[in-house]
Amino acid sequence: MLASELHLSIRNVSKTYPNGVLALDHVSLEIPKGMYGLLGPNGAGKSTLMRTLATLQEPDSGEITLGEINVIHQKAEVRKTLGYLPQEFGLYPKAKAEELLDYFAVLKGLTNRASRKEVVTALLKQTNLWEKRKQKLGGFSGGMKQRFGVAVALLGNPRLMIVDEPTAGLDPAERVRFLNLLSELGEKSVVILSTHIVEDVSELCTRMAIINKGKILLEAEPLKAVAKIQGRIWRRVIDKDQLLAVERDHKVISTRLLGGRTVVHVYSETNPGPAFEQVPPDLEDVYFSTMAGVNQQKREVRP
Structure with missing residues (x-):
């Protein structure tokens, strides 16, 4: 072969x-x-x-x-x-x-x-x-x-x-x-x-x-998958006790701790609120948005 x-x-x-x-x-x-x-x-x-x-x-x-x-x-x-x-x-x-x-x-x-x-x-x-x-x-x-x-x-x-x-x-x-x-x-x-x-x-x-x-x-292809969600990932730093409210109101795809506070990434096609900042997506965002079911492109990602 x-x-x-x-x-x-x-x-x-x-x-x-x-x-x-x-x-x-x-x-x-x-x-x-x-x-x-x-x-x-x-x-x-x-x-x-x-x-x-x-x-x-x-x-x-x-x-x-x-x-x-x-x-x-x-x-x-x-x-x-x-x-x-x-x-x-x-x-x-x-x-x-x-x-x-x-x-x-x-x-x-x-x-x-x-x-x-x-x-x-x-x-x-x-x-x-x-x-x-x-x-x-x-x-x-x-x-x-x-x-x-x-x-x-x-x-x-x-x-x-x-x-x-x-x-x-x-x-x-x-x-x-x-x-x-x-x-x-x-x-x-x-x-x-x-x-x-x-x-x-x-x-x-x-x-x-x-x-x-x-x-x-x-x-x-990883690069195309990342490009597909460009402009749809938003970041916010919150206190731990705010997490439930944010999860209730937004499509939270991932969370992590940073300096004792919680960093949340939200998937949204529009600005989810003034407290959020848009961030460049990476493959981790592709993974978590897909696992969360909010990235609706489930098969081949095309340009």
Whole structure:
């Protein structure tokens, strides 16, 4: 499969668990090569969709194709070209990074010792772990463990890369290093970044979708989604005891504390009052307005 032909198509996919939870509700997405953000709160259905794409579970209905590969019925073919970094993964704390990556390379089918050593060396350098290759994984920081997970996922030059909540728990410096690594991967592969952190999508992704309760609420290019709500986001700083009244009278999409007071963002097509100031929107405003149901453009955002 040539890089130019890379395209992941998800059509009408649904999944209900035995306990009755509807995790995916007729999800349809078209995902081209590059970085694609799947944004939503915990429990929105992101991990269910990622596990389905990674062939770890089957949907109840729908179709998924990666180029010419049927993801549901050709699991072995998908796994040959798949890199998957789940939200949580186990490592052997007493194993050294280089040794364990070599072991995973054998499992991936790289049986020639010389070529395998070349691949392992290249991946450790690409993930900035070469200087730590003799260190035991138990002594790795959270960000180093995530980067090692990427190295494992990159074995075999995957055409589809899935990363689930990759920056949760990372300190700011590790997060920046990790995001820079992911951005490089998007140049050659379909890379799906599943996260609840808006900044990750804003900084990395050329396309995105917002999912909640198993439904796709919005699919768009981040910059176009932000432009769509230009002039509709208003800000006001209030005391905490004023919040209920403001929520009663206006479409409050988000609140945060600032210096002991509460900053509210309101979605309105007209000035909601003299105490409000209009502010330039960002992707966080897109996310919260969509989740609140006040941004009525629920599918493709067009210029």
